[in-house]
Amino acid sequence: MTDPRAAATADAVAAASVDAYPRIVAALIRVTGDWTLAEDCAQEALTAALQRWPQEGVPGNPGGWLMTVARNRAIDVLRRASVERRKLGELAALAIADPGSAPAEGDVVDDRLRLIFTCCHPALPLDARVALTLRTICRVPTADIARAFLVGESAMTRRLTRAKTKIAGAGIPYRVPTGPALTERLPGVLAVLYLLFTQGYNADGEPAFADEAIRLARLLRRLMPGQSEVSALLALFLFQHSRRDTRRDAHGALVALDKQDRRRWDHAAIGEGLRVLAEARDDGPYALQARIAACHATAPTAGATDWPAIAGWYDRLARVQPSPVIELNRAVAHGYAHGPDAGLSLLALARSGGALDDYPLAIAVEADLTARRGDPAHAAHLFRQAAAATDPGPVRRALLDRAADPLA
Numbered sequence: 001m002t003d004p005r006a007a008a009t010a011d012a013v014a015a016a017s018v019d020a021y022p023r024i025v026a027a028l029i030r031v032t033g034d035w036t037l038a039e040d041c042a043q044e045a046l047t048a049a050l051q052r053w054p055q056e057g058v059p060g061n062p063g064g065w066l067m068t069v070a071r072n073r074a075i076d077v078l079r080r081a082s083v084e085r086r087k088l089g090e091l092a093a094l095a096i097a098d099p100g101s102a103p104a105e106g107d108v109v110d111d112r113l114r115l116i117f118t119c120c121h122p123a124l125p126l127d128a129r130v131a132l133t134l135r136t137i138c139r140v141p142t143a144d145i146a147r148a149f150l151v152g153e154s155a156m157t158r159r160l161t162r163a164k165t166k167i168a169g170a171g172i173p174y175r176v177p178t179g180p181a182l183t184e185r186l187p188g189v190l191a192v193l194y195l196l197f198t199q200g201y202n203a204d205g206e207p208a209f210a211d212e213a214i215r216l217a218r219l220l221r222r223l224m225p226g227q228s229e230v231s232a233l234l235a236l237f238l239f240q241h242s243r244r245d246t247r248r249d250a251h252g253a254l255v256a257l258d259k260q261d262r263r264r265w266d267h268a269a270i271g272e273g274l275r276v277l278a279e280a281r282d283d284g285p286y287a288l289q290a291r292i293a294a295c296h297a298t299a300p301t302a303g304a305t306d307w308p309a310i311a312g313w314y315d316r317l318a319r320v321q322p323s324p325v326i327e328l329n330r331a332v333a334h335g336y337a338h339g340p341d342a343g344l345s346l347l348a349l350a351r352s353g354g355a356l357d358d359y360p361l362a363i364a365v366e367a368d369l370t371a372r373r374g375d376p377a378h379a380a381h382l383f384r385q386a387a388a389a390t391d392p393g394p395v396r397r398a399l400l401d402r403a404a405d406p407l408a
Contacts, residue, residue, distance in 0.1 A: 026111035238273035239293035
């Protein structure tokens with residue numbers, strides 16, 4: 001039988017760790033410059049809480065208690081290693097005189113932003129930035145990260161170690177850039193969060209990663225008020241994630257957007273997304289994507305979707321952030337707004353550069369437009385071709401289902 005007190009303690013530790021763990025790691029990295037030491041001490045503080053809180057009770061300020069235990073552990077380790085007095089003095093300054101009091105808000109903001117910008121530094125490979133963000137800020141187990149990246153746990157451990165070593169060895173500054181440097185670096189940070197969300201939102205992704213991306217986007221918006229693209233990215237995540245419970249049927253098969261039960265969408269998330277999006281200008285790539293997602297999220301039925309507006313947003317997005325995939329989505333939008341011939345013309349233009357050759361989704365888009373144009377036999381052939389180019393899984397099954405019934 002489960003001990004109710006132990007279960008309650010575990011819940012309290014889990015709740016505290018969401019906020020406190022990255023703050024503690026960030027503060028200890030700032031002082032010691034040692035990522036491994038910071039993570040080990042933060043983890044040991046969580047372990048100590050699981051051992052002591054059932055007997056002593058959950059403290060009034062769980063985060064402050066965890067910070068004190070982690071700081072004291074770091075001091076012990078550094079003393080044994082005979083580290084210079086300066087670092088010990090700075091660590092001692094992390095002490096919270098009253099464990100029930102909260103840390104200074106400015107310190108929390110600075111440390112968290114430093115950690116986010118360091119994990120997302122452009123000197124690191126993009127996959128390392130995502131993995132380091134998951135491990136250090138989100139406290140996702142290394143085994144889970146490895147599974148998402150389709151590598152072994154030992155390989156992911158080495159990847160994380162190399163990233164931390166590069167940060168130390170290359171002298172990557174542990175700070176938030178300012179002025180023009182902030183303008184240059186912020187898109188890279190947002191790109192990491194976008195990729196993190198995608199890792200969770202994809203058909204074969206880890207759903208928890210999407211939740212973590214939303215949490216980090218909320219945090220970044222709170223720490224960097226007034227940054228239009230930060231608000232836009234959060235809004236985009238909220239609109240997309242609002243459909244999470246309707247994207248599969250009872251058997252696990254993918255359900256197309258126009259077939260989803262919109263009554264089951266998370267309308268609270270959609271409302272939050274609309275409020276957040278009101279803070280964003282319409283000239284950034286994430287703001288334009290969020291406007292597109294808002295058109296889908298607010299349509300009461302699939303038939304009421306404002307496809308001309310979506311096509312217009314894609315026209316603007318293609319100018320701001322040109323890419324073959326955006327041109328592909330633009331072809332879809334125009335196909336629904338102005339007829340399949342218009343979509344097929346834009347699709348041919350998007351494929352003319354060769355970047356979309358053998359890309360399964362491009363073939364699937366051609367198949368859908370061909371079916372709507374009135375040639376289901378050729379459409380079925382194209383759906384089968386797209387399925388053959390897709391890895392086994394729910395996407396391939398969905399394409400084969402469309403091949404069996406192209407007009408579905």
